[in-house]
Amino acid sequence: MDVPSGYRACVVGLGSMGMGAALSCVKAGIATCGIDLSDARRAEFAAAGAEAVGASVAEFEGEFDAMIVLVVNAAQARMVLLGETGAATKVKKGGAVMVSCTQSAEDAKALAAELEAMGVTMLDAPVSGGAAKAAAGEMTVMASGSQAAFDALAPVLDAVAVKVYNIGPEIGQGAMVKVIHQLLAGVHIAAGAEAMAMAARAGIPLGTMYDVVTNAAGNSWMFENRMKHVVEGDYTPMSAVDIFVKDLGLVTETGRSLKFPLPLASTAFAMFQEASNMGHGSEDDSAVIKTFSGIELPKKEG
Amino acid sequence: MDVPSGYRACVVGLGSMGMGAALSCVKAGIATCGIDLSDARRAEFAAAGAEAVGASVAEFEGEFDAMIVLVVNAAQARMVLLGETGAATKVKKGGAVMVSCTQSAEDAKALAAELEAMGVTMLDAPVSGGAAKAAAGEMTVMASGSQAAFDALAPVLDAVAVKVYNIGPEIGQGAMVKVIHQLLAGVHIAAGAEAMAMAARAGIPLGTMYDVVTNAAGNSWMFENRMKHVVEGDYTPMSAVDIFVKDLGLVTETGRSLKFPLPLASTAFAMFQEASNMGHGSEDDSAVIKTFSGIELPKKEG
Numbered sequence: 001m002d003v004p005s006g007y008r009a010c011v012v013g014l015g016s017m018g019m020g021a022a023l024s025c026v027k028a029g030i031a032t033c034g035i036d037l038s039d040a041r042r043a044e045f046a047a048a049g050a051e052a053v054g055a056s057v058a059e060f061e062g063e064f065d066a067m068i069v070l071v072v073n074a075a076q077a078r079m080v081l082l083g084e085t086g087a088a089t090k091v092k093k094g095g096a097v098m099v100s101c102t103q104s105a106e107d108a109k110a111l112a113a114e115l116e117a118m119g120v121t122m123l124d125a126p127v128s129g130g131a132a133k134a135a136a137g138e139m140t141v142m143a144s145g146s147q148a149a150f151d152a153l154a155p156v157l158d159a160v161a162v163k164v165y166n167i168g169p170e171i172g173q174g175a176m177v178k179v180i181h182q183l184l185a186g187v188h189i190a191a192g193a194e195a196m197a198m199a200a201r202a203g204i205p206l207g208t209m210y211d212v213v214t215n216a217a218g219n220s221w222m223f224e225n226r227m228k229h230v231v232e233g234d235y236t237p238m239s240a241v242d243i244f245v246k247d248l249g250l251v252t253e254t255g256r257s258l259k260f261p262l263p264l265a266s267t268a269f270a271m272f273q274e275a276s277n278m279g280h281g282s283e284d285d286s287a288v289i290k291t292f293s294g295i296e297l298p299k300k301e302g
Numbered sequence: 303m304d305v306p307s308g309y310r311a312c313v314v315g316l317g318s319m320g321m322g323a324a325l326s327c328v329k330a331g332i333a334t335c336g337i338d339l340s341d342a343r344r345a346e347f348a349a350a351g352a353e354a355v356g357a358s359v360a361e362f363e364g365e366f367d368a369m370i371v372l373v374v375n376a377a378q379a380r381m382v383l384l385g386e387t388g389a390a391t392k393v394k395k396g397g398a399v400m401v402s403c404t405q406s407a408e409d410a411k412a413l414a415a416e417l418e419a420m421g422v423t424m425l426d427a428p429v430s431g432g433a434a435k436a437a438a439g440e441m442t443v444m445a446s447g448s449q450a451a452f453d454a455l456a457p458v459l460d461a462v463a464v465k466v467y468n469i470g471p472e473i474g475q476g477a478m479v480k481v482i483h484q485l486l487a488g489v490h491i492a493a494g495a496e497a498m499a500m501a502a503r504a505g506i507p508l509g510t511m512y513d514v515v516t517n518a519a520g521n522s523w524m525f526e527n528r529m530k531h532v533v534e535g536d537y538t539p540m541s542a543v544d545i546f547v548k549d550l551g552l553v554t555e556t557g558r559s560l561k562f563p564l565p566l567a568s569t570a571f572a573m574f575q576e577a578s579n580m581g582h583g584s585e586d587d588s589a590v591i592k593t594f595s596g597i598e599l600p601k602k603e604g
């Protein structure tokens with residue numbers, strides 16, 4: 001779509017997802033500022049075509065039509081957006097904030113209410129797809145909110161996403177869909193680890209096990225993506241164990257608030273928590289397989 | 303490949319998988335007999351080009367180069383193959399039996415030993431792919447056994463499978479890989495049910511939830527295939543709850559014999575067992591979602 005004349009965006013958080021979103025906005029011809037606490041990330045985005053970069057919104061002139069918040073959690077989103085010097089103060093009248101961290105529906109609702117009080121419209125818009133998809137402007141966005149919020153953010157949604165799901169008008173629905181999505185993602189990684197550990201225990205070559213599963217009905221997106229790391233013995237973090245301690249923690253917390261039993265997600269949460277307590281929190285999330293004892297796993301070559 | 307002159311095959315068990323395999327053999331130009339206790343199935347295969355059909359191997363003249371056993375479990379395989387009037391007595395010297403039921407590695411080894419004593423070579427060769435793939439001659443075979451067994455069965459493997467994995471020379475390895483595959487398949491169905499039930503509890507439209515997941519990293523082959531039934535409210539059995547009570551039962555039994563803990567598979571087994579005890583054993587395996595109370599699920603239209 002054509003970007004309206006004078007349309008300006010600000011991306012808050014230039015991590016792997018935020019940087020991808022910011023670069024996608026620049027590529028789409030949107031004047032885009034970037035906020036991050038890291039000098040290196042700011043320098044990277046500045047060199048890649050940012051209108052301006054800063055450690056806070058105070059460093060920028062003027063106001064923004066769109067703000068994209070891609071920080072780690074609800075607490076960071078509140079901290080960066082709210083208050084007298086918060087980033088939300090620089091959102092133009094009629095503009096909107098797309099909040100894309102993974103958070104509970106309650107946190108999304110509370111944040112929207114405080115933004116509303118500042119006269120700012122929020123889109124509850126978690127994303128999926130990983131760093132590679134973000135860099136390609138091909139994120140999946142699962143969003144809920146008012147039509148006004150969708151309209152105000154249309155140019156940036158178009159720039160960063162290959163697919164935008166409109167879950168409904170109610171803030172919290174987007175967050176809920178993302179939480180349920182993470183239930184599946186986390187259980188699938190843990191199930192992949194359980195299966196591969198059992199194969200190791202039974203003396204089945206893990207490369208063969210991987211090939212069979214990825215060509216049969218037992219496959220999952222996460223099995224295919226993460227169990228490759230186990231086969232290669234490479235636990236360099238693409239996404240860390242502690243991310244799923246956080247996300248499955250959010251899933252079980254949501255289960256409690258809905259009074260909904262989560263037999264599998266609770267079990268998977270315990271597996272990731274144990275992996276973290278064993279000292280593997282910063283390794284790739286496939287390291288949840290290290291919770292199984294009495295097996296020999298492939299070592300990284302070279 | 304060219305079928306050797308005079309090569310004859312016999313398919314034991316003309317259920318959805320066996321019928322598919324039998325028809326694929328006929329299509330490949332192999333003279334194929336079929337055994338089943340059901341008159342209707344025998345008549346169906348007879349009309350589709352069988353050399354002959356019967357309720358037991360005693361009804362056929364001569365001997366077979368290849369026998370494919372696609373019955374439900376190890377007990378049925380033993381019953382049909384062994385003994386003085388067993389089907390294995392009609393396997394030609396130098397021929398082999400491909401045993402494709404889902405069974406434990408121990409049962410596969412015991413069966414192979416008894417066949418060996420009768421002078422018959424066995425391939426431990428479970429299959430995956432479902433009825434549609436079987437009908438198209440596109441099953442996935444995960445096989446272990448001697449090179450002689452692979453060689454003797456090459457024409458039928460070529461006819462029925464799109465991919466044959468040679469797991470190794472040891473009988474039991476094929477069975478083990480299938481058991482571990484079923485761990486993933488079963489956990490993925492149960493996880494899909496848990497996620498969709500949570501979505502229902504949270505008031506998320508299930509069709510939307512399905513679309514998001516199937517286009518994101520939380521997807522699995524089983525989620526995409528089975529949760530469609532939940533969205534449509536159609537529990538007509540493609541594969542029944544009780545099949546996974548059996549298969550995950552085999553998984554947990556194998557875990558005990560390996561002294562290997564199965565946190566997720568044990569939980570999923572309990573969910574399928576509960577669904578069966580609630581009276582849903584003969585419904586589609588996606589009916590495991592009915593173990594969650596306090597939610598409203600889509601009803602079948604019309």
